[in-house]
Amino acid sequence: MGRSWKKWYSGYSESQHTPGERVPELPEAETIVRGLRTTIVGERIRRVEVLHTDILRQPKLIFSKRVRLRRINGIERRGKNVLLVLNEGWVIKVNLGMTGRLLPFSRPPRGAERPTHSAVRLRFLSGALLVFDDTRRFGSMEALTSAEWNERSNQMGPEPLGSTYQVSHLLDGLQRSSSPIRSWLLDQKRIAGVGNIYANEALYLADIHPQRQSRSVTRNEAKALYRSLRSVLRDAIKAGGTTIQDYRNTDGDKGEYAGQLSVYGREGKPCYRCNSGVQRIVFSNRSAFYCPSCQPRRRNK
Structure with missing residues (x-):
């Protein structure tokens, strides 16, 4: 510990993020x-x-x-x-x-x-x-x-990267809720540690619209979300997190996962998979980013 540590995070860019969002995830x-x-x-x-x-x-x-x-x-x-x-x-x-x-x-x-x-x-x-x-x-x-x-x-939900956390746990929790799935993922009593950045990214990779009713998610979709959520979190840890504005780790370095974000913060930019424009909506006082082609809004149950 022979050096001083620079600041690692000093807030969100107000132009891009809505009130109520929090870091770190x-x-x-x-x-x-x-x-x-x-x-x-x-x-x-x-x-x-x-x-x-x-x-x-x-x-x-x-x-x-x-x-x-x-x-x-x-x-x-x-x-x-x-x-x-x-x-x-x-x-x-x-x-x-x-x-x-x-x-x-x-x-x-x-x-x-x-x-x-x-x-x-x-x-x-x-x-x-x-x-x-x-x-x-x-x-x-x-x-x-x-x-x-x-x-x-x-009182907190399970750790999504925990060795005992299985697809069945995720599916069971989703089927018990009528909340929008992005809101469900952000509820720390349901699953611990997931915030808005990684919820958006995981839903994109699983082709699930952020406003889908949680209980409408199928078993196969739950499997895809389980895989994408764990993958996104692990990759972000390897990259040292995501620097939105001034985030730094304890060595004073930026998190490098921002360069791997597929939809978060990319409103109006082309989807990497289909070239459609990424869209942004606000609900529950937070921004959600998604591809309207890859993540179509399906009818809720």
């Missing part, structure tokens, strides 16, 4: 987790500095008491959440919201490298520190017991 969170594993695991928290209490989901004194002098034993991800796993059964749950950044430093940053919107600092006994920086302050941090976290986790 599963691939971006996973990329951040993998970066933090190589930098702060093994560190022990000496002091907590809270500059903006609205980031915390509990009183400052409780948060500080729960994490002070704890050792960071591991970094994990659940859905879009980054988890700092501490010793003695404690967990710091971090939700990065729209513009949150977790920035590890090997020494206190100075001058231009100092984060400008620091909300919480975890200072370590080694002299290193982790800064939670958040421009819009939609992110959050919370210190939980393992039991408290497990209760939260149990």
Whole structure:
């Protein structure tokens, strides 16, 4: 951890994205987790500095008491959440919201490298520190017991890349819902970690219109969606996530998956498969991108 970390995400382009959209999604969170594993695991928290209490989901004194002098034993991800796993059964749950950044430093940053919107600092006994920086302050941090976290986790849907997640789970969930399928995919209680970017991409690859009623999806379509969703998420992780505007990983590099997007953010541009113009619609306060030829609107059940 001999360098300072540049900002990895500072928001959406307002001209292209609608209110209510959030990042990071599963691939971006996973990329951040993998970066933090190589930098702060093994560190022990000496002091907590809270500059903006609205980031915390509990009183400052409780948060500080729960994490002070704890050792960071591991970094994990659940859905879009980054988890700092501490010793003695404690967990710091971090939700990065729209513009949150977790920035590890090997020494206190100075001058231009100092984060400008620091909300919480975890200072370590080694002299290193982790800064939670958040421009819009939609992110959050919370210190939980393992039991408290497990209760939260149990309320979330399964991990789409989990070894136990099968086509049957996806199909069963879809058949129980009358929601538009894009909305179903974004519901974290149904499936964890999928956001708007990858939902749009997976539906395109599966030839399913984003407004199709979930229960109208056939078994074969569910199989196609299962494959496309897992493929898109895995490819995005390999690419380090998607840079929409200013996203960076913990090495300061852009996510490279934006160059592989088939429909997301490509309104009016030709479909790569049929040359029809990609269309954009807004529902549930979010943009959906699709090809009208490859993803025709079929009658709902």
